[in-house]
Amino acid sequence: MDKILDNAINEAVNLVREVSEYLLCDMDDKKVLTKSGDANFVTEIDLKVQEIMIKGLKEILPESNIIAEETNENDFTLGKYTWILDPVDGTTNLMYGYKYSCIALGLVVDGRPYAGIVYNPYLKELFTARKGEGAFVNGKPITVSDNKILENCLITIGTSPYDKGKADETFRITKNVFLKCRDIRRSGSAALDICNVAAGRTDGFYEMELRPWDYAAASVILEEAGGCITEWSGDKLSYIREHQAMATNGHIHFELKEVINSK
Numbered sequence: 001m002d003k004i005l006d007n008a009i010n011e012a013v014n015l016v017r018e019v020s021e022y023l024l025c026d027m028d029d030k031k032v033l034t035k036s037g038d039a040n041f042v043t044e045i046d047l048k049v050q051e052i053m054i055k056g057l058k059e060i061l062p063e064s065n066i067i068a069e070e071t072n073e074n075d076f077t078l079g080k081y082t083w084i085l086d087p088v089d090g091t092t093n094l095m096y097g098y099k100y101s102c103i104a105l106g107l108v109v110d111g112r113p114y115a116g117i118v119y120n121p122y123l124k125e126l127f128t129a130r131k132g133e134g135a136f137v138n139g140k141p142i143t144v145s146d147n148k149i150l151e152n153c154l155i156t157i158g159t160s161p162y163d164k165g166k167a168d169e170t171f172r173i174t175k176n177v178f179l180k181c182r183d184i185r186r187s188g189s190a191a192l193d194i195c196n197v198a199a200g201r202t203d204g205f206y207e208m209e210l211r212p213w214d215y216a217a218a219s220v221i222l223e224e225a226g227g228c229i230t231e232w233s234g235d236k237l238s239y240i241r242e243h244q245a246m247a248t249n250g251h252i253h254f255e256l257k258e259v260i261n262s263k
Contacts, residue, residue, distance in 0.1 A: 005107075008061050012117060015060070019053055019056070020121040023049070023102075023121050043088070046069075046091055049088060050087035053105070054068060057083050061081050064081040065081070068213065069087060076241070078239060078240060081108075083108075085103075085105050086104040089102050090102060090187075101122070102119055102120040102121075103117075104117070104213065105217050113223075118191050118217050125137055129223075134224050134225075135198055135225035143226050144203075145201075145251075146249070147249060150180050152182055153203035154202045155185070155202065156184070156187060156205040158209075158210070190214040191215070191217060193247075194222050194229065195221055198224075204246065204248040211241075227247060227250050229245060229248075230253070231243050246260060
C-alpha cells in the first residue's frame with residue numbers, strides 16, 4: 001500500500017504544480033459568481049482548477065472519494081482513500097489580484113489524515129507532508145517556532161466572512177487575543193496561515209468557521225512540523241464537517257485556547 005500511496009502523492013504534487021498556473025491568469029475577464037452569504041465567491045478559475053484536479057485525481061487513484069469545495073453533492077465519508085480539495089483557498093485574494101492564494105489537497109487514509117499538499121504559485125512555495133515523514137517547503141524540512149508564551153507570539157486570524165452576523169463575537173475574541181499576544185495578522189487563506197505556523201513564521205492561527213477543504217491538507221503539514229490543530233474546545237477535527245479551529249506551535253495551544261474561550 002505504501003508504494004501505491006507514495007506514487008499517488010508524487011503524481012498529485014505534480015498535478016497541483018501544473019494546475020496552479022491557472023491561479024496566475026489575468027482576472028480581468030474571469031466571471032465571478034456569488035454562492036451564499038455576504039462574501040462567498042467562486043470564480044471561473046476555481047471551477048476550472050477543480051475540474052482538472054478531479055479528473056487527474058481519479059486517474060491517479062480511480063476508486064478514491066473526492067471531497068471538493070465547489071461540489072454540491074460531496075460524499076462526506078472517509079471509508080476509502082479520500083482526497084479533500086480546495087481548488088483555490090483565498091478566492092477573494094485572487095479576485096483582487098492580492099497574490100496570496102493556493103491549491104490545498106489533503107489525502108485521508110483509513111479515516112485519518114495521511115498527506116498534505118499546499119502550493120502558493122505566487123511565491124512558488126510548495127508545502128508537503130506525509131504521516132510520519134516530517135514536513136517540508138520546497139523539499140526543505142520545516143518545524144514550528146519555539147515560542148512558549150503568547151505574549152511573544154505572532155497570531156494569524158480568520159474572520160469568517162461568509163456569515164458577518166458572527167463579526168461581534170469574532171472581533172471580541174480577536175481583541176482579547178491581540179491584547180495578550182505580540183501582534184496579529186489576517187491573510188485571507190486559512191491553508192497558508194496554518195502552513196506558516198508549521199514553518200515557524202507565525203505561532204498560531206484560529207478561525208470560527210473552517211470547512212474540511214480549508215484545514216485537511218495544512219493540518220497534516222502542521223502536525224508533521226511539530227504543531228497542533230484542534231477545535232476551540234480542544235477536541236480533534238473530524239475532516240468531514242465545519243469546525244471552530246485553532247492551530248499552534250503546540251507550546252501555546254492551551255494558553256491560546258483559554259484566551260479564545262474567555263468571556
